[in-house]
Every structure is written in structure tokens, then in C-alpha cells.
Amino acid sequence: MRTLFSTVLIALTVTSIWGQKKVLDHPDFDIWNTIEGKTVSANGQYMMYSLEKGQKDSFLKIKDAKARTVFEYERSENGVFTYNDNYALFAIKPWKDSVVELKRAKVKKDDLPNDTLGIYNIKTQMFTKIPNVKSYKVPEKWEGFVACLVDEEKSGKKKEKTESKKDSVQKKSKKKKVGKENGYHLVIHNLSTSKNDTVKFVTDYTFAKEGKTLAYATSGQDSTLKAGVYVLDLENNVKRQVFENEKAKYFELSLSDSGEKLAFVVDTDTTKVQIRPNELYLWKEGNEKAEKKLDAEKAPKGYLVSSDGKVHFSKDETKLYFGLRRPPVVKDTTLTEDEIVNVEVWTYNEPELYTVQEVEVKNEQKRSYTTVLNLDTDKLVQIGTQSFPDTKIGNEGNAKFALAGTRLPYQLERQWKGYTAADYVLVDTETGETREILKNVAGNVRFSPEAKYVYGYHSVDSTWFSYSLASNKLVKLTEGKVFYDELNDSPKHPRSYGSPGWTKNDDALLLYDRFDIWSFDPETGQAEKLTNGRDTRTVYRYVKLDDEERFVDADKWLLSTFNEVNKEAGFVQYDPKKKSFKKLVSGPYRYTAPIKARESDALIYTRESFTEFPNIRLTDLNFKKSTVISNANPQQSEYNWGTAELVEWTSLDGIELKGVLIKPENFDPSKKYPMIVNFYERSSDNLYRHRAPSPGRSTINYSFYASRGYLIFNPDVQYRVGYPGESAFNCVIPGITSLIEKGFVDKDNIGVQGHSWGGYQIAYLVTKTNIFKAAESGAPVVNMISAYGGIRWATGLSREFQYEHTQSRIGGTPWEYPLRYIENSPIFNIDKIETPLLIMHNDSDGHVPWYQGIEFFMALRRLQKPAWMLNYNGEPHWPLKLQHKKDFNVRMQQFFDHYLKGAPKPVWMDKGVPAIEKGIHQGYEPVSDK
DSSP, X not given: OHHHHHHHHHHTOOOOOSTTOBOOOGGGGGGOEEEXXXXXXXXXXXXXXXXXXXXXXXXXXXXXXXXXXXXXXXXXEEEEEOTTSSEEEEEEOOOHHHHHHHHHTTOOGGXXXXXXXXXXXXXXXXXXXXXXXXXXXXXXXXXSEEEEEEOHHHHHHHHHTTSOHHHHHHHHHHOOOOBTTTBEEEEEEETTTOOEEEEEEEEEEEEOSSSSEEEEEEOSOSTTSOSEEEEEETTTTEEEEEEEOSSOEEEEEEEOTTSSEEEEEEEOOSSSSOSSOOEEEEEETTOSSOEEEEOTTTSOTTOEEOSSSOOEEOTTSSEEEEEEEOOOOOOOTTSOGGGOOOOOOOOTTOSSOHHHHHHTHHHHHTOOEEEEEETTTTXXXXXXOSSSOEEEEOGGGTOSEEEEEEOGGGTTTXXXXXXXXXXXXXXXXXXXXXXXXXXXXXXOEEEOTTSSEEEEEETTTTEEEXXXXXXXXXXXXXXXXXXXXXXXXXXXXXXXXXXXXXXXXXXXXXXXXXXXXXXXXXXXXXXEEOOOOGGGTEEEEEOOOOTTOOSOOOSSEEEEEEETTTOOEEEEEEETTTTEEEEEEEESSEEOOOEEOTTSSOEEEEEEOSSSOOOEEEEOTTOSOOEEOOOOOGGGGGBXXXXXXXXXXXXXXXXXXXXXXXXXXXXXXXXXXXXXXXXSSOOGGGTTOOOOOOOOSSSOOHHHHHHTTOEEEEEOOOOOTTOHHHHHHHHHHHHHHHHHTTTOEEEEEEEEEEETHHHHHHHHHTTTOOOOSEEEEESOOXXXXXXXXXXETTTTEESHHHHHTSTTOOOSOTTTOHHHHHHTOGGGGGGGOOSOEEEEOOTTOSSSOHHHHHHXXXXXXXXXXXXXXXXXXXXXXXXXXXXXXXXXXXXXXXHHHHHHHOOOOBHHXXXXXXXXXXXXXXXXXXXXXX
């Protein structure tokens, strides 16, 4: 990386021309921190987070309520507080520089260093480390222990260095191999005493949620411990072996919340072809051994116990849920490679397209069907089947009925509709009886918290509904009312605005419209509006402060606010009994949803604007006082930054539109500035989004370009079905001309940049206007006819639905609307382009077919129009590797600087980078005058 960008440091050095402040450059990306993993202790007295800086190591910090640093540690992340706040646990990563050097030395992945578990005692300030940790777990609702799998072989290697070569060889010859198959050493660390107990060759382990119980399985490689499953009572230090088998493998160890029951799946088959099917075992407190509850003989016909299905108990611990599977498809291993027929058979009427089947092969091999064992009666009920594979259980597993759905009758039409409907039945978990309740519903269907109702949003009817299990009655709650996306401008059924949840006892379902919160009686459909946001165009949304909250039943609700007119946000307190509001905080900022301390009113949240980084803030439910806890990027004050403002104009279709204009710091309206237009669909709601310097994967960095003296314009676009390209023109171009009329835009130096859907629109615009001096179009579709018949390789889905019903907005097939496909395809007007183009399209793009970028470039090359194409080998829809993101940002900046600022053309734009030099010479340096 240092070699790659050493040239950039020289070629792209920028001298500040505005006072003493610095101008952002590419190396500055590496000094900007992001805040990761923020969390607050249960008592609200401590906050923990990590600062992550580019390719450098993360830095973990623990601070108190006055923002004083209590503890910090380098290269650490993923911090958690234990249940009673006495300890902080976090992962200490290997030094990144060391890992890079090991990779450079071709060290195998399995031999790279593991993480270390850091344990900090908040009260005593003692710090403990457990090295070579593969994973660790802590109890969810009690404190006292942490369990972690440790790779003792790597720890042992350090000790072996001090031994003689002969002793080391003898020791290794006797040593059982630690690893994924045989298991790792389980270290059970007592937090209060700092003592460790070690169990060797453990393959799986789990804590009970509430009871002080730990269960684990061992492979039997240790002669001092029999292979099997163990339950450890940590409170009384009592260990029981509840199952024993020298050759078995164990899956899905699951303790009930109390720790008094344990279930697991046993695989005694050593052939890996399921000659001996899995078995399900259950252990109960008071029993010496686990009891086999299900095997191949007792399983429903045509099904076997699955090792991949989730095993868990109902909240009341009267039911055990697990998975059944179909018998595996066994390969004929006697065939040689020359005898195996490798052919794909694509069938016109099979429900799932073959490419989707390919993507889903691994998931299909692991597919399991939810089944319940009633522990009081030993009655087995299969909920999910091949006919109704999709299942949901209710009331934390306690409900009498489960929900089973099937999309199979409607799977084929998903190829062009873009959504899949489903049929639903209720399954009695005690008797197995089924009741058909819903047909052909397009949308997410689920249970109310106490499973008194099934409810959902049917997108075809744009209607919320409830179905009463007691009365077998269906009520269309919002029929004739607008609880769907009012701004939908695609040829698809509009989405809903969502739901904050149910009130206590399933008494009422709360729903959102565009602005407000409503309460609906699920029995009668009677509605009541709870907020009054529509008059002021203020959006009210419920803020969930407790992750385990099942009902919206607090005395006071915290609501977020967002004003669609000025884009300002904030929070209010709402009293549902008095229907009164109390304003807490608001302003020209963007706020994140607060995280509440479990045992206090303390909240942590962030606020941000274009100029203000989203640092962590501590407050309480009244928001009267806010303490800034973090100071992630104090260096920002040293740099020229910029400002963001809302601008308005009228489209050529007469539509009032908004957009965001970014201006350089110390903007002078009497000067003229080069401008880059960047857009996608509607983005003005992000007016107060902070844009920290970073090498983006697909778009310009607003702070970076503003610092370097550019204006950035992000206009909203409203579409007309069938004419997406023309819609973009009618919205974007008047927005640009309205800014030119203000006198500060250099009309001769305007660029445009966008990716994917944005890339398509740019490809279309440059065939219709020469207003742009230069354009970067990322992963664009230029031929809607060829793209219509393509595949989205990441999912295997056909692209047909996108053109008929979703983002591409054509509204039908090529044989229904051939002219729409031609008129909206830039490829048919490529000869009209006069704008130099930079195209980025990668050969592993799973969203937009790579050949679209090739069609674009080859047409421009055929016409000898100035064009360059960047293909980052092996990358998907956008570059993900940091070195590629950095490279893309350098080339894009050089491209725009050359055309919009008159900077020298770099070598890669003048002569390219020959294949023989790929990965060696980047061509960043300016073309020599000689």
C-alpha cells in the first residue's frame, strides 16, 4: 500500500489557498476515525466504543458519565459489559502490520494469530487477558463467568521454542490434534476469582439465559475425559455427564432459560452420508442421563432429524422446537470425473429459476422444517413441511398455534413480478390439525405478541389486515385509507410505512402513515390518530428503548421527529393517556436512535450535520443536558470543510423539487466554482448527514471535493412510469440551470458522477445534453433490451422484474413497450455523446451484468469518443478491497481535476496501463511535457 500510493503523495500534493487550513488529500482518509460498537452499561455510568481508522488497528475506550477515560486498549473491538456492569470484555486483535507481514511470508490462514480476550474489572481496575481465543460467550442475564474456546496448540508453540528439538518431536508425536473436527480447549474463567478451569477438546458450548448453567460437548480426544455432553452447575460446581459416545458429533446444544433442560442433536455416523441418521436427545434436571426423543424410526415418514435446524425451548419450557430434514441426495462416489455428466437442465415451468437454485444449493442442503415436541405429552407435531415450509411460532413459543406458509404456487411469477405471494395455515402445536386462513397474500405475515392475531400488510391491496384466531375473522384495517407510500413513483405496489408494534394484551395494533401514528382495534378496525404531524409535515416515529420489549405500553413514549420541509429532526415525549406532547430536542441535525441503559434513564445517541461529526452523547429521557463522550476526529478543525444547504427549483414537468448543495468553506458568491452533480433518486432528506473523508466504493466523497474547491449538487428526482431517463433529465437539468443562474457556478466546468441506477441516468443524460464537461458512470445499464433478459448473479434472480415493476420503471415487457426500452437505452444514442466518460464496472458484478459496461465502452471506443473503463478484477458491484477503493478515488479525482480544473492529464488517461504492467505501475503521475 505504501508503494502503491507513494506517487500519489507527490503528484497530488495540494497547498492550502484558504488561510492556514489544510485541504483534504487522499492520505487524509487514513487519519479519520469511525466509531464502532458503542454500548452503555446497565447503570448508565460507563460507555464503551472503538475507534477504527482506515487500515490501522482499532482503539477501544471506556469512559465514565463525565467523559473521563477510565480504560483504553489498542487493537481492540466488540466490547460488551457483563450483566451487572462489573466487567468489560472485548476482543484484542493481532497487530495488523504483523498479520500483513505474515501474509507476505505466505503463512497459512490457520497459522495466523488468533484474538486475545481482554477482561477489565471496572471496580478494581484489574486487567486480565486470555490468549488465542477462537470464540467466547457470556451469560445473557447473570454474571460471574465467561467461557471461551482457546487454541492451545498455538499457545504451546511458544513453549516448545524453549525445549530441545528431540523433546519437542516426542511431545508432538503424543499430542492429539486440536482443531475444528476434534474441538478446542474450553476455558471457563471465574470473573471474581480470575481462576480458570479448562476442558479439553470441546466442540460446542452454551450458557443458560437465566440459570447459572453451562453445557458443552467433547470429542473424547482427552484420555482423562469421556466423550459426550456435560452439564455444569456453576453455582454449586457440580458436573454431570448426560450423554456418552466415543465417536459421535453434537449439534445445536440448547439450554432452556432456567438451565433445567438441555436438548441436542447427535450424529453417530462416521461415513458422512447419513447411513446412521441423527437423533434428538433431551435432558431434564433430576435425570441422570439424556433421553433419546427421536430417531429415524420415530420421525415422520420421509424426514430425518436435522443437525442444522435451530433447537430451542418455549419460554414456559413446555415445548421443544427443532428441525426435520429430507433424506440427503447421495452422490455416487465410484464414478470418475470423466464419467460424471455435468449439465444444467433449465425448465420453463419449474417454480425456481435454475440460477437461483444454484445460489441456494448450500441453503437447500441445510433446509430444515420446524417441528415441536410437547414435553408434557411427548406428542410430536411437524409444523413445517415440503408443502408449507415457512414457519413462525407465537408468544415466545408458548402459543397453541403456529403459522405455516408456502410461496410455491407463486414462485414462478416472482421472476417478473419482483415479489412472491404466499398461502398460510394455522397448525395446532398440540394436535397437528391445520386450518387454512389466508390465500395469495403478498407481504410479511406474522403473529401479534401474544398470538391472538395474525396480521400483516398486503401490498397488492395496499392494506393492513388482522385475523383473529379466536373468531376466525379477517378485518381489513386500512382499506380505503392511505397507509402506503404516497410518493411511490415505480410501477409496483407501494410499500407500507410500517408499524411500531402492539399495545399490551394485543389490545391495539399501532400503524404509521406518512407522518403519524395510529391505533387500530384488531377486532373492529376502528382507528384513532395519536399524533398530529401531517399539518406541519412532521414525521413521528416510535423509538424502542428496550430490545426485549414486547408491547408498546410505557407511560411515556419517546418519539423521533423529522420535518419534511426543512429536514430538521429531534425527539419528543408523548403521553398516550393524555395524548400530549413535550418537546425534548430538535434542530438542524440528523439523530440516531438512542440506546438506553437497562437499569437507568441514561441514553447514548449521536447527532450530526455536514459539519459536525456524529460523536457519542450521553443524556437522559428528558434530554435537558447532553454530555459529549467521544471526540473521534478533532483534526477536522484543521481542514477546509464546507457547508450544506437545501435548494429548490421546478422540474420541466412542473414538479416542485428539493436538493442538497454543498459549498466550499469560505464560499464567495462573487466567484465561480466548478461543480460536480451526484444523484441517485431522492436524497434531500440526507441534508444533515455527515460525510467523513473516506475512500468510497462508488461515489464521490462530498467533504473531500468541497475541501478542494468544488461545489456538489445532489438533486431529487421524481419519475414518470415508462420514462425514467426523461424524468431524470426533466428534474436534474433544471436544477443545474437554476444554480447557474445564481452566478457562482462555472457553467463551463460541470461534471456528473453516479453509480448503478445513478450510473444509468448519467449514461442517458450525456446522450441528451452537453452541459457536462466530464462524467463518471459506474456500473451503468445502457441497453435495457439486453439487460432485461439478464441475470442478477449474486442472487440468481432474473432481471425482468426490475424493468416491469421496480427501479427501472419501464412498466412492462419489451414486447409490450418496445419503444420505451429503446428510448430509455443510451446505447441507441451513443453517437450523440460529446462528454468524456470514465466508466467503472467490475467483472464479478452480481447486480448489473458486466457486459453492460462493456457495451458502453465498446460503443464509445468504436466512435473514438474519449472514454476510460476501470475493471477491478474479482470485485462485485463496487470495489470492496481498500486498495481498490483508494485507487478508484485517485483516478476519479484526477479525471475530474483534469477536465474541470485544467490539471495535467495523468499517464493512465493518456496511455493507459498495459496489461503487462497491471498491479505494478498505476500511471498516476502527470504526463511529461518532454
